Amino acid sequence: MKKSSVGISIAIIAVLVAIIGGAVYHTQKNNRFVHSTTATLFFHGGGSSYHAETGMVNAAKKAGVTNTVIRADVTNNGKVTLHGNMHRGAVNPIVEVNYENNRQLDFNKHGEYATNVVKMLKKRYGINKINMVGHSLGNISIIYYMLRNGQNKNMPRLEKQVDIAGHFGGLTFNGIPDALKQPAGLKLDSNGKPNYMNTTYKQMTAARKAYPKRQVAVLNIYGDIGNHTDGRVTNASSRSLQYLVASRAKSYTELKVTGKNAQHSKLHDNKQVDQALIKFLWQRRK
Template identity: 65%
Template sequence: MKKQKLTIIGLIIVVVAVIVGFAWVKTSKAQRYVQSTTPTLFFHGGGSSYHAEEHMVNAAKRAGVTNTVIRANVDPNGKVTLSGSMTKHSINPIVEVNYENNRQLDYSQHGRWAANVVKLLQKRYGIKQVKMVGHSLGNISIIYYELQNAQKKSMPKVVKQVDIAGHFAGLNFSQVPASIRQPAGLKLDSKTGKPNQMNATYQEMTKLRQVLPKNQVQVLNIYGDIGGQTDGTVPNVSSLSLKYLIASRAKSYREVKITGKQARHSKLHSNAKVDRALINFLWSK
């Protein structure tokens, strides 16, 4: 009987130790990151869906950044439906944005859709600011949200943004409209990042240099180079043209080059180096 009691006591001690250990690890992880109610919105690329965001989101969850992830589905008419559990007090909540029309090349529409998501979050949870992450075409949602809303005091402001594999100066595909096609012989000024040629869409984006509030947003521009100064889909010159659009107004602007096989355009959103870079930038104390 005595031996049995000792066994039970031993098991209780082990269980308590495990529980305390898990609690300590959770607390330790949380202490690494800001404890904020500001949501972070993830925007996927063209022809894709929220599934492309899941690797980065899950990396953030594993790191202890947050336990709150919801989804914002945007139908082709721009109507937003939220799914998942979130409150006004959720810490570092993440919103996976999903566009049903994932091949929309009207960039202004991307800005309106992003605003619809933000407005619904504002109405439901009272948010005052946001962080945003975009991959490929998803970057356009960030840029056009800023173009269309940066001067509106009623709209939540973007305080941090991560741009991954952005094609700001254009795509070098012959089948895309001229307004978003990358000009031949594109080069950037070594100091300012200003392109020597601009398509119509990039010219419109340059309005950011006037409308973006000074010293508000911190920007991390991540791009891949598998060799030949390209990620295999977007030339580095197009990704790096973000500097001219935003650096002179941003609170901070930093570029990170990812190399190797996992630096390919379609692999960057599932790259461990990208995960670490964006987690540190968005949430580390």
């Protein structure tokens, strides 16, 4: 065989090996994750937008979870407009929710906004199962969605919930209405029940009956940069979610993140948080 022919043969074999190897890697990568039509909704924090969700979403895309990401814009009066391409049956679709009024402090409105987004997804794409991820004020959308719909069999079923930097027990900085302030001397018992409750937390305790029994798996992620706070929200306030949902949840897990990137507004761009999200929401169970 001539040297040129040998060289061509070696080149062809090398290309085939690369193609086959790439295909095997891609298959193994995709097999790490469930292949589901369950839609995962991301809710941003106060004064923010869907851009704050991009880091977490891009981490999921890069890992091979999904190729389908759309945005749901919600106006102050609750009108929903969807942007992007998605088809019925899309695998592990992600919805970045974007509120026009990103400082809405009427928490019932958050429940209304989230409900309208879910209704639109069901109507347009036939979505009947969802996951929800919230950061800071975005966690309120999840709780108040469930206060409205937790026992409604006609709404899509919430499968998994991830709360990041939640302020369920209240906030401590100036300018916050009394109904949202964290009571002084807040402490939790072994079940996460606060010794003092503000008006809003008392309202949220209805979740203890609104959540369906043993349906929703909950992951509660909070940051500690020192002194049991993420710099904006105390750990006690974040961890008081336990009392609201754990007795009804399929599972309830807490994850404390430490270090400088555990600061409140950095948690949604934290690689440890990204990895925890991907594992909890989409990784196949062995």
